[in-house]
Amino acid sequence: MRLNYIAGAGGSVVLDGQSIGRGGEGQIMPVSGSGTLVAKIFHQPTLERWWKVWLIMGKPAPPANGHCPVAWPVECLFTHEAKPQFAGYLMPRIAAAQPVFMYYTHDLRLIRCPAFTYAYLVRAARNLSAAVGMVHGRGFAIGDLNESNILVREDALVTLIDSDSWQVRDTERGITYRCPVGKGEFIPPELQGRNLADVDRCPHHDHFALAVLIWKLLGEGCHPFDGVFHGGGDPPPLEARIVSGVLPWRDRSGLWSPKPGAVFFGLLHPVLQDLFYRAFSAGHREPRLRPDAAAWQDGLRRAEADLQTCPRNPRHRHWGTRCVWCERTTLLGGIDPFPAGSSQPAQRGTSPGRNGRRNGTAGKQAVPVPQVAAAAAATAPPATPQPLVQLLNDIHGLCRQASARLTKHPFMVLGTAAILILIVEAAAFLIVSFLRSAGRLPQP
Numbered sequence: 001m002r003l004n005y006i007a008g009a010g011g012s013v014v015l016d017g018q019s020i021g022r023g024g025e026g027q028i029m030p031v032s033g034s035g036t037l038v039a040k041i042f043h044q045p046t047l048e049r050w051w052k053v054w055l056i057m058g059k060p061a062p063p064a065n066g067h068c069p070v071a072w073p074v075e076c077l078f079t080h081e082a083k084p085q086f087a088g089y090l091m092p093r094i095a096a097a098q099p100v101f102m103y104y105t106h107d108l109r110l111i112r113c114p115a116f117t118y119a120y121l122v123r124a125a126r127n128l129s130a131a132v133g134m135v136h137g138r139g140f141a142i143g144d145l146n147e148s149n150i151l152v153r154e155d156a157l158v159t160l161i162d163s164d165s166w167q168v169r170d171t172e173r174g175i176t177y178r179c180p181v182g183k184g185e186f187i188p189p190e191l192q193g194r195n196l197a198d199v200d201r202c203p204h205h206d207h208f209a210l211a212v213l214i215w216k217l218l219g220e221g222c223h224p225f226d227g228v229f230h231g232g233g234d235p236p237p238l239e240a241r242i243v244s245g246v247l248p249w250r251d252r253s254g255l256w257s258p259k260p261g262a263v264f265f266g267l268l269h270p271v272l273q274d275l276f277y278r279a280f281s282a283g284h285r286e287p288r289l290r291p292d293a294a295a296w297q298d299g300l301r302r303a304e305a306d307l308q309t310c311p312r313n314p315r316h317r318h319w320g321t322r323c324v325w326c327e328r329t330t331l332l333g334g335i336d337p338f339p340a341g342s343s344q345p346a347q348r349g350t351s352p353g354r355n356g357r358r359n360g361t362a363g364k365q366a367v368p369v370p371q372v373a374a375a376a377a378a379t380a381p382p383a384t385p386q387p388l389v390q391l392l393n394d395i396h397g398l399c400r401q402a403s404a405r406l407t408k409h410p411f412m413v414l415g416t417a418a419i420l421i422l423i424v425e426a427a428a429f430l431i432v433s434f435l436r437s438a439g440r441l442p443q444p
């Protein structure tokens, strides 16, 4: 199939190859004579979609430095007609990358990219945070952030794709072009069950999805709200668990426990434990408390620096003194998640994928690469023992709730003050009585 399109800045492009990716909204086509660009052609292009792409193009693309962290639109494409119609757009071709779930899903990783170690997974999480921060920094919300629109290379570099689905705000005309879709497991509790076409997305909504993806990257693909249900009947669906805020790894009711195959929360770096707590527990009460992309970037950088190497297998990287991967190998009956000697990618296939991705890359294992320059001096607080952090956060949350309720009801303020006075009086009475009985104070 050979198709001619007019490029927005003049000239034309020819799309003359087979589609290299097809989704519900459009298909990805190679651009003739260009090894660096692909075209997304919509099945049903709309004026809104055109305007969205146009507004994204109005903001500077993140610096590439040899790799595109975001597949930013380059040019709009129009049909060759007397009255040209919007058809799609050009964007960078992202080669030699696979969807992120290929790396965090244990079985797929062992087959498709066994050379990807845990250090690479940590670095991919850090690079993902950097890419999300770049989008937010330009005033956009991603909305439908999920495991299918994130591509990862074997050197752990990350690219966000599907920019045309973001939420884009036209500040001059006062119009918000929303992202009307989302995957249930990445939708924050406050948006579950709502019609997303009616919702203005915010960065803190994306921060929930980002935390889920980082959890999956660091936890062998397990979802933070997934666990073993010990109640009667069928377990509630994942979306309902997200709404309830019950986390199997910190549930004390006895209804839930972590899955046997899940990576133990207590073996994560303390900084990451704190970030996850803020994302899923404190952030459940107050969504704006969720860590943003910069906080994750900084936390992951600090955690990465503390990774230890297992003496039995140098491809085992872990935090603390216990090698979680040796323990996991035993748990899995001898299947090592990061087997020694896997220095070559298993596959060098060229199965086509969306946006020109291929399965596997040539050559030896690449070194994980930071997406951007290392962050400035650490801004996160020093690691605190997790139980104390949870206790303090719980007390802080209760105080915030109590304070918010009291300020709404002046009579409750007066009542509370009276109770406090009575408590102080009772305490004083008890202390005086004790001192008198001990002979430290004269009898009246």
Ligand SMILES: [Zn+2]
Pocket (backbone or CB within 6 Å): 310, 311, 312, 313, 316, 323, 324, 325, 326, 327
């Ligand atoms: Zn080990």
